[in-house]
Amino acid sequence: MADEHAAEPPVRSRLSRMGDDEVLLCCLLWAVDGQRSALTAYEDAVLALIPEHGGEVVQRASRDGSGEHPDEVQLCRFPSQSALDSYLADPRRTALATQRDVAIARTELFPVRFR
Numbered sequence: 001m002a003d004e005h006a007a008e009p010p011v012r013s014r015l016s017r018m019g020d021d022e023v024l025l026c027c028l029l030w031a032v033d034g035q036r037s038a039l040t041a042y043e044d045a046v047l048a049l050i051p052e053h054g055g056e057v058v059q060r061a062s063r064d065g066s067g068e069h070p071d072e073v074q075l076c077r078f079p080s081q082s083a084l085d086s087y088l089a090d091p092r093r094t095a096l097a098t099q100r101d102v103a104i105a106r107t108e109l110f111p112v113r114f115r
Helices: 036-047 081-089 097-103
Strands: 002-004 023-031 056-062 072-078 104-111
Touching: 023 036, 023 081, 036 056, 036 072, 036 097, 072 081, 097 104
Parallel strands: none
Antiparallel strands: 002 104, 023 072, 023 104, 056 072
């Protein structure tokens, strides 16, 4: 479920219909060459909005700079699909689309189960 370069991931279309059940996501992010710090700055800004929508960033990790692995991995929890939709539509988040396009080359987002 890769989303190449600038387009915002169509999250709802890629998740199975979950109703009001909890939504658990893994997000893999690759920076545009030379833009790892811009990726981090963008993610710092948008992830800070998640708690306002009832969600939680469970874990956030970055790689050591070697290989072709993602630059950042995130695990997030939302209490419902509607909470996720609210976060995705947040105008403060969507206003940063240009910053995202400059920083992020590739995104993979998929539902997971936490153990």
